[in-house]
Amino acid sequence: MTARPSKIVCIGRNYRAHAAEMGNDVPAEPLIFLKPPSSVIADGEPIRLPALSGQVEYEGEIAVVMGARASHVTEREAEGLVRGIAAFNDVTARDLQRRDSQWTRAKGFDTFAPVGAEYARTEDWGVLTVITRVNGVERQRAQAGLMVFAIPKLIAFISSIMTLEPGDLIATGTPAGVGRLTSGDTVEVEIQGPDTRTVSRVGNPVVAGE
Numbered sequence: 001m002t003a004r005p006s007k008i009v010c011i012g013r014n015y016r017a018h019a020a021e022m023g024n025d026v027p028a029e030p031l032i033f034l035k036p037p038s039s040v041i042a043d044g045e046p047i048r049l050p051a052l053s054g055q056v057e058y059e060g061e062i063a064v065v066m067g068a069r070a071s072h073v074t075e076r077e078a079e080g081l082v083r084g085i086a087a088f089n090d091v092t093a094r095d096l097q098r099r100d101s102q103w104t105r106a107k108g109f110d111t112f113a114p115v116g117a118e119y120a121r122t123e124d125w126g127v128l129t130v131i132t133r134v135n136g137v138e139r140q141r142a143q144a145g146l147m148v149f150a151i152p153k154l155i156a157f158i159s160s161i162m163t164l165e166p167g168d169l170i171a172t173g174t175p176a177g178v179g180r181l182t183s184g185d186t187v188e189v190e191i192q193g194p195d196t197r198t199v200s201r202v203g204n205p206v207v208a209g210e
């Protein structure tokens with residue numbers, strides 16, 4: 001990340017298996033929420049576990065980086081407005097997410113949005129694979145083709161609600177296998193292209209915060 005995005009739009013329950021592991025159905029239309037720009041950290045920076053939460057979890061995701069302003073665009077137009085993709089960790093205070101009726105607190109702590117280096121472009125988003133490892137052990141793996149709502153659909157949908165600006169991030173949802181982070185862990189999210197080449201990764205140590 002070179003500059004802070006003006007906003008991070010996140011998608012909830014966009015993989016059937018993850019919705020099921022949380023006891024939810026998939027939504028009839030994209031479920032969106034926001035993380036604040038102040039939550040962004042880069043590769044290598046620590047995720048700080050807030051004292052307010054006893055259950056902080058990783059959510060490995062594919063983030064789309066917008067390259068142009070988008071307002072009321074079609075799915076077809078949306079594809080040409082993307083600048084790249086990046087590995088993203090939608091760090092979540094799961095206990096607070098359950099306690100609150102909306103997710104601003106659970107998703108919005110400082111350091112809760114690790115973002116990897118941006119990969120310039122990809123021809124076919126459906127074949128990207130997101131992988132999450134904790135202390136080197138694989139915990140999540142899924143192809144983008146399994147998304148309930150594909151990336152062009154997400155961009156068009158969000159742009160019908162709010163104007164997307166260059167540099168804005170869309171975190172496209174996490175697959176099954178979410179789990180807890182504790183102090184001393186290292187968590188890594190990797191995005192692979194069709195030839196299993198790494199196109200973006202973000203790795204972060206986990207430390208006690210305040």
Ligand code: MG
Pocket residue numbers: 010011012059061090173174
């Ligand atoms: Mg998420």
